[in-house]
Amino acid sequence: MIKSVVDFFGDAEHARPRRWLFYLVLVLIVLADFVVPREHAEYLWERLPGWSAAYGFFSCVLLIFVSKFLGHRAGLMRREDYYD
Amino acid sequence: MTDFVHPAVIFILGALPIPFFTGPVRKAYLVLVPVLAAAAVMAVEPGSYGETQFIGREILIAKVDKLSIVFATVFTMMALIGTVYSLHLRDAGQHMAAFVYVGSALGVVFAGDYLTLYLFWEAMAFASAYLVFARGGEAIRAAFRYLMVHIAGGVVLLGGILLHAAATGSLLFGPVGGAMNMGSYLILAGFLLNAAVPPLNAWLTDAYPEATVTGAVFMSAFTTKAAVYVLARAFPGTELLVWLGTVMALYGVIYAVLENDCRRLLAYHIVSQVGYMVAGIGIGTELAINGATSHAFAHILYKGLLFMGAGAVIYVTGRRKLTELGGLYRAMPLTVALYMIGAFAISAFPFFSGFVSKSMVVAAAGQDHRALVMLALTMASSGTFLHTGLKLPYYMFFGTDRGLQAREPPGNMLVAMGMAAALCIAIGVFPGPLYALLPYPVEFEPYTGVHVTESLGILMFTALGFVIFLRALDPENTISLDTDWFYRKGARAFMWIAERPLARYEKAVSDFSETAALPFLHRSARRGLQLDLQGVDGLVNGVARSILDGGGVLRRLQTGVVTHYALAMIAGLFAAILLFAVVWR
Numbered sequence: 001m002i003k004s005v006v007d008f009f010g011d012a013e014h015a016r017p018r019r020w021l022f023y024l025v026l027v028l029i030v031l032a033d034f035v036v037p038r039e040h041a042e043y044l045w046e047r048l049p050g051w052s053a054a055y056g057f058f059s060c061v062l063l064i065f066v067s068k069f070l071g072h073r074a075g076l077m078r079r080e081d082y083y084d
Numbered sequence: 085m086t087d088f089v090h091p092a093v094i095f096i097l098g099a100l101p102i103p104f105f106t107g108p109v110r111k112a113y114l115v116l117v118p119v120l121a122a123a124a125v126m127a128v129e130p131g132s133y134g135e136t137q138f139i140g141r142e143i144l145i146a147k148v149d150k151l152s153i154v155f156a157t158v159f160t161m162m163a164l165i166g167t168v169y170s171l172h173l174r175d176a177g178q179h180m181a182a183f184v185y186v187g188s189a190l191g192v193v194f195a196g197d198y199l200t201l202y203l204f205w206e207a208m209a210f211a212s213a214y215l216v217f218a219r220g221g222e223a224i225r226a227a228f229r230y231l232m233v234h235i236a237g238g239v240v241l242l243g244g245i246l247l248h249a250a251a252t253g254s255l256l257f258g259p260v261g262g263a264m265n266m267g268s269y270l271i272l273a274g275f276l277l278n279a280a281v282p283p284l285n286a287w288l289t290d291a292y293p294e295a296t297v298t299g300a301v302f303m304s305a306f307t308t309k310a311a312v313y314v315l316a317r318a319f320p321g322t323e324l325l326v327w328l329g330t331v332m333a334l335y336g337v338i339y340a341v342l343e344n345d346c347r348r349l350l351a352y353h354i355v356s357q358v359g360y361m362v363a364g365i366g367i368g369t370e371l372a373i374n375g376a377t378s379h380a381f382a383h384i385l386y387k388g389l390l391f392m393g394a395g396a397v398i399y400v401t402g403r404r405k406l407t408e409l410g411g412l413y414r415a416m417p418l419t420v421a422l423y424m425i426g427a428f429a430i431s432a433f434p435f436f437s438g439f440v441s442k443s444m445v446v447a448a449a450g451q452d453h454r455a456l457v458m459l460a461l462t463m464a465s466s467g468t469f470l471h472t473g474l475k476l477p478y479y480m481f482f483g484t485d486r487g488l489q490a491r492e493p494p495g496n497m498l499v500a501m502g503m504a505a506a507l508c509i510a511i512g513v514f515p516g517p518l519y520a521l522l523p524y525p526v527e528f529e530p531y532t533g534v535h536v537t538e539s540l541g542i543l544m545f546t547a548l549g550f551v552i553f554l555r556a557l558d559p560e561n562t563i564s565l566d567t568d569w570f571y572r573k574g575a576r577a578f579m580w581i582a583e584r585p586l587a588r589y590e591k592a593v594s595d596f597s598e599t600a601a602l603p604f605l606h607r608s609a610r611r612g613l614q615l616d617l618q619g620v621d622g623l624v625n626g627v628a629r630s631i632l633d634g635g636g637v638l639r640r641l642q643t644g645v646v647t648h649y650a651l652a653m654i655a656g657l658f659a660a661i662l663l664f665a666v667v668w669r
Contacts, residue, residue: 006417010482026548029540036533043455046534052541059466059542060549064556067341077342077562083572
């Protein structure tokens with residue numbers, strides 16, 4: 001059972017259902033965010049349905065590009081023999 | 085004392101007979117020790133044990149309360165899991181070091197005074213360093229750096245303890261509170277070093293990836309979390325910690341993007357996750373301390389699981405760089421599944437342990453009206469899933485198939501991973517028992533609809549970003565500069581100064597003294613001796629001889645004959661009269 005689940009995420013032949021499942025999950029999460037009750041919202045963004053999806057995507061992209069900028073442009077990344 | 089068996093004693097004394105057992109007996113014994121310690125922790129009653137006096141100050145070997153019990157509980161659990169994971173290992177030295185390490189961490193957790201704390205603190209550093217030394221070869225350098233950094237941190241801590249004791253007159257370990265002075269800042273610095281707070285973090289990401297496969301599992305659990313415990317004990321509500329923790333949480337995930345070594349990537353996530361705990365301690369409300377404590381609890385188990393998964397891959401393939409791994413999922417499906425449970429737990433997916441602990445810290449930041457901290461910590465959890473849940477497993481197990489020969493790791497490794505995975509899920513599904521262990525009463529409900537959809541939104545749209553920017557995340561065959569640059573390059577500069585300018589100066593001085601100064605000194609000494617023998621001695625001898633001769637003449641004048649003396653008196657009288665007559669004329 002575990003092997004077939006792992007294979008579903010690895011094998012190239014399942015690429016199409018995998019992608020559709022992924023998009024379906026994304027849509028369901030955003031839809032669910034619109035229907036859940038929000039009585040304890042303290043901050044502005046907590047009252048916006050779908051906010052977390054946007055912030056998650058934004059965070060991911062920001063982290064990738066800030067890190068790569070620091071690595072390549074600011075010189076944090078070095079050859080492996082740098083300290084030798 | 086009779087109703088309290090110190091769990092640290094069980095581990096430290098229990099380490100001694102390990103080399104005398106072999107085969108199945110040793111395995112049974114290795115499992116028995118953590119089980120006994122866990123029983124001792126379960127039996128422990130809150131209170132003070134082992135009060136005594138030392139150099140006129142009060143010493144308290146063990147102080148037990150809810151905060152120490154919760155840490156001791158997870159420490160013994162993790163010790164059992166780590167021991168099962170390393171059962172296949174024949175090297176008695178590593179088993180002993182691991183037990184002494186765990187025992188010392190428990191000693192820190194129960195320490196009631198700063199001196200006891202300090203002794204166990206240092207024992208922890210030495211025992212854990214052995215787990216890096218044990219890999220030999222390249223790792224020796226990293227092990228030395230690890231040891232040097234911790235000894236330096238220990239010296240700072242000891243200095244702080246002495247100043248603190250001098251200022252307050254007490255060595256008892258408790259909330260520092262009030263005005264911070266030099267002593268408390270030094271103690272804080274010592275604690276922050278072990279908590280791997282930037283810029284004092286590089287020892288962790290330098291040493292953990294170099295440790296043995298089993299050693300890294302122990303190391304990921306104890307040093308930083310013991311530091312979280314002492315921070316929670318001594319510095320709750322310290323504003324500085326809020327900001328250090330928040331920066332830490334982002335610092336770790338930013339470095340993790342750049343990382344190619346699988347265990348170094350996980351090590352950077354320790355920095356990030358400990359950031360949540362440090363921030364929680366800084367916020368200092370009951371909810372925040374509960375959050376920091378429960379997050380430490382959950383973290384030890386899932387981080388252990390992640391290190392065990394990465395360790396299994398290293399054990400089987402002998403490779404650790406993401407650029408050299410890939411396509412292992414067919415050969416190691418169980419390892420993949422167990423690793424992913426750890427990845428979901430650290431990413432705080434609903435029904436996994438991180439969800440019920442991390443959200444407490446974030447909620448505490450929200451309650452304390454710290455919107456910026458809340459947003460930064462949420463961003464860091466996106467990064468956590470990005471790396472430990474997506475990037476690392478993708479490039480390690482899926483991705484490009486490198487055609488590596490692989491199989492599942494030994495059974496004991498899988499069992500240990502299964503134990504940790506079961507706990508990660510159990511805590512996530514039934515947080516009640518964990519919440520009951522926390523230092524303050526818990527009025528926190530993690531499973532509200534909005535919280536679940538929000539978390540899933542953050543995480544799954546991070547996954548969308550990952551899918552879109554997959555190529556940008558391809559690991560690169562590089563290392564990243566961190567603050568260890570300063571002491572690695574600094575040590576090199578120091579050695580250069582010692583080998584070049586200093587050594588040349590020293591040689592010039594000794595050359596000068598050999599060719600010019602010494603012969604001159606010899607010559608002048610000889611000249612001095614000559615002068616002494618011929619000049620000074622001759623003069624002194626001459627005077628002495630003249631006095632001797634004069635004495636001989638005088639002695640001859642004293643004949644002892646009365647007529648001679650009478651003649652001399654008459655002659656003297658004539659001479660006196662003659663002189664008188666001449667003067668008066």
